[in-house]
Amino acid sequence: MKDGPDIARIASLIGEPARANILAALMAGRALTARECAAEACVAASTASAHLNQLVEARLLVVEVQGRHRYYRIAGADVAEAVEALMGLAARIGSTRSRPGPRDPAMRKARYCYDHLAGEVATALHAKLIADGLLVAAADGLAVSATGRARFVAQGIDLAELEARPRPLCRSCLDWSERRPHLAGSLGAAIAQLAVKRGWCRREAGTRAVTFAPGGAKALLALADGTSAAAGPKSARG
Amino acid sequence: MKDGPDIARIASLIGEPARANILAALMAGRALTARECAAEACVAASTASAHLNQLVEARLLVVEVQGRHRYYRIAGADVAEAVEALMGLAARIGSTRSRPGPRDPAMRKARYCYDHLAGEVATALHAKLIADGLLVAAADGLAVSATGRARFVAQGIDLAELEARPRPLCRSCLDWSERRPHLAGSLGAAIAQLAVKRGWCRREAGTRAVTFAPGGAKALLALADGTSAAAGPKSARG
């Protein structure tokens, strides 16, 4: 008796090294061209093309054509969740790279997980949002309290607009490096955007790792207790 | 730049059909002999032996030798989590079996997910435990409230003993069929055992699907509001 959905196909698609590298690179949440994907996978353009076709056909990736450029990105949060779960498992059983890259500590500190923040800073924020009563348990996992609602709106996050979309507002995403949840969902994504917009942190090219400005992590955490100024340390209103 | 743990190896192990079938069968939380694993995978004993060795070496499975029998089981909750995440993704993108088995509705209703309950009944319980204040949000995801503590203890669940172990007490596990969380962790496992012990539900051979006795689901849900009698519908105190 073979119970449940057939995981073999999905896992075998993810389990090929070139495709795994493409997916990992796309976990930064940005779209990459076919050429960039080929570089991430260290294969010829023709090989990447075949791999990308498979991933698109399997609905793990979506492609957007702009002239002669094709931009690929992860199809949705559920794909990211599965990849993150596999990363957690791989990290725990020791399937790490033979030679840890220089950015591993940076990845653990803070990184993009698809479209929201992950790592030490993000899990600390998640914990604080709960401890300070902005997020509460709900049937779907987590919900924003009235206190939280006021706080997020005051920071310029349009909750009503987020809620109007089919995507869940709050979702716990088990962090592979911290082994506890960070905040995903549309709210998690909005907070990540806010942090970048405020200049608390910035993204770097070619990696998921995120760099926090001096005082940036503190400012992000201050979201929870309401001491976060609407203007960031650099008054980056643009 | 190749960021994060290397998921290719894990995924490729899971992505081979025979191994995927073995893992799926073991998600019922029971140990299977090598012979039984071979039957689940529909391969020769020698082929299964090679596959099982790979899974054990990769620490996805553990094996216990009893005389001439070798019992294999899933190595831990993190493996189950990754498999469940892949199942969720596979279910959503349509990689279901060509011919849905007769037990698919039963699987959706209630099934074992490793060592705790999943499906409609389990997610309803999770929601009710939260709505009734027995579970609350915490930094690690979920925690038992004082009210919940008293309730579970009254039902014979030794929380102190569970907490003395390294395994998390409460963990949200995103249910592949319901798309919202059911309760995992050592508490989730204890509740599953309680339900079986009380005769509210029973496990069936050869499948993860769980069958609830008449009134059994209601009794399980009544855990949350304290109307669940210490004796089940069949006074199954054994």
Add this chain to the structure above:
DNA sequence: GCGATGGTTCGATGCGCACCGAAGCATTTC
């Protein structure tokens, strides 16, 4: 319009690995 660039398709190649039956080892049963 031409050359450069991005990307796809095609065809040939070769490697990896799942497969099986046979043989062998270990344990159990009578």
Add this chain to the structure above:
DNA sequence: GAAATGCTTCGGTGCGCATCGAACCATCGC
């Protein structure tokens, strides 16, 4: 002790699929 049973190891086989360069198509820039 012999036969049955569970399981592993071995060796040969063949299929699947990732790979690349060449050819081709589409778009962009001058």
